[in-house]
Every structure is written in structure tokens, then in C-alpha cells.
Amino acid sequence: MFLQNCNHIRFSDLEIRFGGEDTIRIRNCSDIEFDHVDIRAGSRAIRLEADDQLLPDGSEEHNSDIVFQHCEIDGGTPTWFFRSDRKDEYRYVPADIANATVDQVQTNHLGHATTSVLISSRRNASNIQIHHCKIFNGHDVCIFGEHVRFHHNWVHNINDDALYMGADALDMGSDETVTTDDAWIYRNVITQCLSALSFAAKDPLGHVRIFRNLIDLRQPTLGIRPRHDGDNPMRQGQLFKSNGPEGPIDLWHNTCLTLNAGAKVVDGEAVGHNDAGFSHYAHFPEDGQITGKRRAFNNIFVAAYPVEGVTKAIAFLPAGPEGPTDGNTYHRVGPPAPMVPAFDVTGDGTPYFTLATYHNEYGWEGQGWLADPTFVSYDTWAGYPFPDDDLRLRDGNVATVAIGMDDDIDSVARQAGGILAVIFGRERGCYWGSWDRLHVGVDGKDVFPA
Numbered sequence: 001m002f003l004q005n006c007n008h009i010r011f012s013d014l015e016i017r018f019g020g021e022d023t024i025r026i027r028n029c030s031d032i033e034f035d036h037v038d039i040r041a042g043s044r045a046i047r048l049e050a051d052d053q054l055l056p057d058g059s060e061e062h063n064s065d066i067v068f069q070h071c072e073i074d075g076g077t078p079t080w081f082f083r084s085d086r087k088d089e090y091r092y093v094p095a096d097i098a099n100a101t102v103d104q105v106q107t108n109h110l111g112h113a114t115t116s117v118l119i120s121s122r123r124n125a126s127n128i129q130i131h132h133c134k135i136f137n138g139h140d141v142c143i144f145g146e147h148v149r150f151h152h153n154w155v156h157n158i159n160d161d162a163l164y165m166g167a168d169a170l171d172m173g174s175d176e177t178v179t180t181d182d183a184w185i186y187r188n189v190i191t192q193c194l195s196a197l198s199f200a201a202k203d204p205l206g207h208v209r210i211f212r213n214l215i216d217l218r219q220p221t222l223g224i225r226p227r228h229d230g231d232n233p234m235r236q237g238q239l240f241k242s243n244g245p246e247g248p249i250d251l252w253h254n255t256c257l258t259l260n261a262g263a264k265v266v267d268g269e270a271v272g273h274n275d276a277g278f279s280h281y282a283h284f285p286e287d288g289q290i291t292g293k294r295r296a297f298n299n300i301f302v303a304a305y306p307v308e309g310v311t312k313a314i315a316f317l318p319a320g321p322e323g324p325t326d327g328n329t330y331h332r333v334g335p336p337a338p339m340v341p342a343f344d345v346t347g348d349g350t351p352y353f354t355l356a357t358y359h360n361e362y363g364w365e366g367q368g369w370l371a372d373p374t375f376v377s378y379d380t381w382a383g384y385p386f387p388d389d390d391l392r393l394r395d396g397n398v399a400t401v402a403i404g405m406d407d408d409i410d411s412v413a414r415q416a417g418g419i420l421a422v423i424f425g426r427e428r429g430c431y432w433g434s435w436d437r438l439h440v441g442v443d444g445k446d447v448f449p450a
Contacts (some may be wrong), residue, residue: 003029011037019221021113022047028061034444038072045073045111045138048121048128048145062124063145066386070133070442075138077115081157082225082233083194086111105310111441115139115159121167123179123283134441140198143208148183151416154440155190159221161241162193165208166201174178181206186211186416187430189440189448195241196256203246209412211254214391214430214438214448215239218259219305236260240279241302249291250409251280251299253402255391255429261302261312272293276344277303278315280397281322294318296325297409300373300429305334312369313344322346323364327403329373329428330355369399373429376449390449400428 001016002025003009004401010033017040018022024039026032034190046068050061081206091107093100118138119130125145135141136156143150144167149360155162166180180201185208188195197217199205217237238261261277277300281294305311314330332342341351343358352358355368374397376390393400402425405413414421417432424432431438438448 001025003027003032005029007031008191009033009407014026014038015040019041024065025049027051028055028063029066030062030064032065033067034057034071035067036070037068039074041073041075041116041118041138043116044120045075045118046120048125048126052121052123062126063128064126066125066127067129068119068133069129071133071159072442073133073135073138075115075118075136077137077139077157077159080157080223081111081114083139083235084224086115086159117142117164118158121145122356123167125167127361132440132442132444134446143183143185144178144180146206148180150183150185151187152199152440152444153188154199154446155188156192156262157221158193159223160193161195161200163191163196164198164200165205165246166199172209179206180208182206184412184416185210187438188213189438189446190215191217192221193217194221194223194235195236196237196239198241199246199249200241200243202243204245207248207250207292208246209250209409211250211252211413212417213254215254215256216262216391218257220229220259232405238279239277240282242279242282246292246294248294249280250295250414252297252405252409253297253299253425253428253430255300257302257304260307260310261303276313276316277301281316281318281325281346293408294322294325295409296323296328297405298327298428300329300331300374300400302331302333302378305332307366308335311335311340315342316344316346317352317358317362318364319346319348319362323362324406325364325368327367327405327428328365329369329371329399331370349426367403370398371397373397373400376434388449391429392434392436392449393427393429395434402426402428 004027006029008031012035015038019042022044023041024046048063091105097104117140120142121144127147128145129149132152134154140161142164220234220236222233223235226233236259239256273321301315303314314332341353343352355365355370359366374394376392420432438447
């Protein structure tokens with residue numbers, strides 16, 4: 001389906017499938033709505049385009065006010081497909097050519113043709129809303145444009161970046177800068193992906209706000225196709241990935257779980273860890289590059305390291321003005337690790353075993369807790385989400401009491417949460433209270449806890 005120069009169109013109760021490179025392509029359109037549309041992608045599922053050529057009136061092409069609601073967006077990744085099948089293309093010589101020259105060597109594009117980015121855009125997009133969708137079996141999902149709203153979605157089985165902050169212009173062979181600003185990402189469930197939040201754009205982004213999400217990365221993805229007996233291709237997910245200056249980021253009231261974050265398993269042992277389970281504050285560019293303020297409040301971070309001898313710190317914490325961070329609950333699950341610090345600090349080699357010691361040094365996390373958040377039920381060892389897992393909080397744990405947040409954050413929280421944000425929100429993590437459930441996906445039928 002290719003829409004160009006279209007306005008005021010609504011598609012509902014349809015199935016669109018197997019569209020070649022782009023199943024749905026939208027170019028220079030406004031006020032387009034997809035409601036209860038199932039999209040079965042051949043490669044890319046949804047692509048917004050805007051060429052850099054000027055229109056007759058002198059303006060640029062632009063996509064605005066595009067809505068996807070109550071849609072299933074299936075990238076069709078086969079059960080036999082590994083991330084390396086897409087990332088590591090190989091070259092070959094056709095069988096009927098003998099003594100091939102360099103020009104006769106061909107590149108195999110089967111991986112790219114099999115599965116790709118599920119939602120993406122180039123330049124000039126604004127007021128894009130994606131909500132109550134099930135988005136699964138793909139490579140990336142992009143968060144792009146100005147004033148994007150991404151909420152009440154279930155993102156599952158993504159073999160690279162569940163949410164890539166920016167557009168995939170580079171994937172189109174372009175080095176254009178694509179604006180992402182005033183992005184709200186809230187009340188989503190993100191499971192089984194390699195990176196939950198990816199900031200890999202070449203230029204700093206605008207303001208990105210991430211709140212009230214359940215991010216459970218305990219279930220691994222298929223990473224590198226085995227080449228030898230005993231190779232284990234499974235890769236465990238990580239919360240945060242960055243390739244450069246990100247821009248301002250706010251992270252509040254999220255519940256985040258990892259297992260052997262960033263690790264592969266070789267011969268039964270977890271290897272290749274990041275330096276810490278949660279790396280929201282891991283890297284800050286130097287030489288005057290602008291990164292933007294980074295704030296984190298009232299999150300719950302649980303890092304499970306059940307393999308003896310590979311326990312890492314729970315999280316990175318800021319070493320100075322990059323914060324503030326406060327009111328977060330940190331918990332590490334696994335064999336006792338008395339010699340492993342609970343926290344790493346950006347640019348500081350000093351280990352911090354307690355939040356109190358860190359707070360005395362830097363002033364952040366005065367109301368943070370290094371404690372068990374006491375989920376209602378949680379399988380701490382197997383590493384896979386069990387049907388009876390209930391990641392709401394038990395009543396009575398002081399480590400779960402939320403703190404007040406900055407006024408602008410509180411204002412956004414109230415706009416997105418409505419009356420619930422006014423009355424409730426006294427607990428840390430993604431749930432409003434012990435009675436709350438996350439209703440995501442089409443018609444909110446996917447419920448966490450079940």
C-alpha cells in the first residue's frame with residue numbers, strides 16, 4: 001500500500017500482508033488513521049517518507065497526524081532466523097561462473113529481505129501516534145519525528161533494538177539528519193529484545209521521555225548463528241544502548257529487569273557483559289559535545305546474575321551534573337558477590353558498594369534504595385517470564401515509596417496518566433498500585449500480569 005499526497009483517510013478492520021520491501025509506505029500525507037489493521041510484513045512493515053525536493057509551493061514534503069491504533073504489526077521473523085543472518089551479509093559467486101572477477105562477486109541480501117525495521121521514517125514527521133498495538137517479530141522499531149506518542153503497545157521478539165530513537169535514514173543510504181523531539185514513550189510492555197532503548201543516531205536528539213513502562217529482558221533472542229558444536233547463539237538483552245551524544249532523556253517510574261545483561265553464553269558460561277546491568281548513565285561525550293540533561297526518578301532496576309563468577313554492578317550512576325537521579329530502587333539477584341560493587345560511576349574508577357557512600361560523594365540518590373522491591377511473584381533463577389509472574393509490588397516495603405519529581409516531569413505524567421496520576425502513583429515502578437494491570441496491544445487484551 002503506497003499513499004502519496006493523501007489527506008483525511010481512515011483504514012479499519014483490514015489485513016495487509018506481504019508487501020515486498022515496504023508493506024505500507026506513506027509519503028507527504030496528513031490525517032491518516034489505521035484502526036484495527038493487521039499488517040503482515042514482507043520486509044519493512046511501515047515506512048514514512050519525505051523527499052528533500054521542494055513542492056510547487058516551495059515547502060518540503062511532510063508527514064503529520066498519522067495514527068496507528070489497535071493494530072497487529074508482525075515482521076514475520078522466522079523461527080530459524082538469527083540476528084547475524086541480517087547483520088552479517090555474505091558474498092558469493094554464482095555456480096555457473098568460473099574464474100570470477102571482482103565485479104562478478106555478488107552480495108546476498110536474503111537477511112534484509114526476510115525481516116527488517118517494523119516502523120520507520122525519514123525526515124519531516126510530526127504528531128505520529130502509535131498506541132494499543134502489538135509489534136513483534138522484527139529487527140527494530142523506530143521512534144521518530146516531533147511530538148511522537150508511543151503508548152500501550154506490546155513490543156516483543158525484536159532481535160535488535162526494541163525502540164530505536166531516531167529514523168533509519170542510514171539504512172536507506174542517506175546521512176541526513178532526522179529530528180526526534182518531544183517523544184513520549186509510556187505504559188508499554190517490552191519483552192524479549194536485544195536492546196530496549198537505543199540512542200544510536202549520529203546527532204543529538206531532542207527531548208525523549210520514557211515512563212511507566214514494563215521492560216522485561218529475561219528471555220533471550222537468537223543472536224549469532226552457530227558455527228561449531230557447542231555454540232550457544234542466545235543473546236541476553238540490555239536496557240540501554242548508545243553510540244554517541246543522545247540529547248535530554250527523562251526516565252521515570254519504569255520497572256526494568258535483566259538477566260546477565262549484555263552477555264552471551266559460551267560452554268554454559270555467561271561472557272561478554274557490559275560493565276553494569278543498567279547503563280543509562282554510562283557514557284558522556286567529551287570535548288564540549290552537547291548531551292542534554294539526563295534525569296531518572298522512581299524506577300525499579302533488577303539485575304539477575306545467576307551464573308557464579310560473572311556478577312556485575314547493578315547500574316551506572318552519574319559522576320556529576322549529568323543527573324539528577326533519585327528515588328530509584330536497585331536490586332541484584334544471584335550468588336553472593338561481596339567483592340563486586342553494587343554501582344559503577346561514569347568516569348570514576350571508585351567502586352560504590354552502597355548508595356549511602358555514593359550519595360555522600362556526589363549528592364544524588366539521597367532517597368534511593370539498594371533493596372528487594374518485593375514483587376508479588378518473580379522467578380529469579382530460570383530467567384524466563386513465567387505466566388504466574390506478577391511484577392506489581394507487595395504492600396509495606398519502604399523501598400517502594402515514590403518521591404516527588406521535577407515540575408515539568410510531573411506535568412507530563414499528569415497529562416499522560418489523567419486522573420490516575422492525580423490520585424495514585426505513590427509506588428515506584430510502572431504500576432499505579434497493587435490493583436493495577438497493564439492492558440496493552442489490540443483492544444488492551446494483552447494483560448500484565450495475566
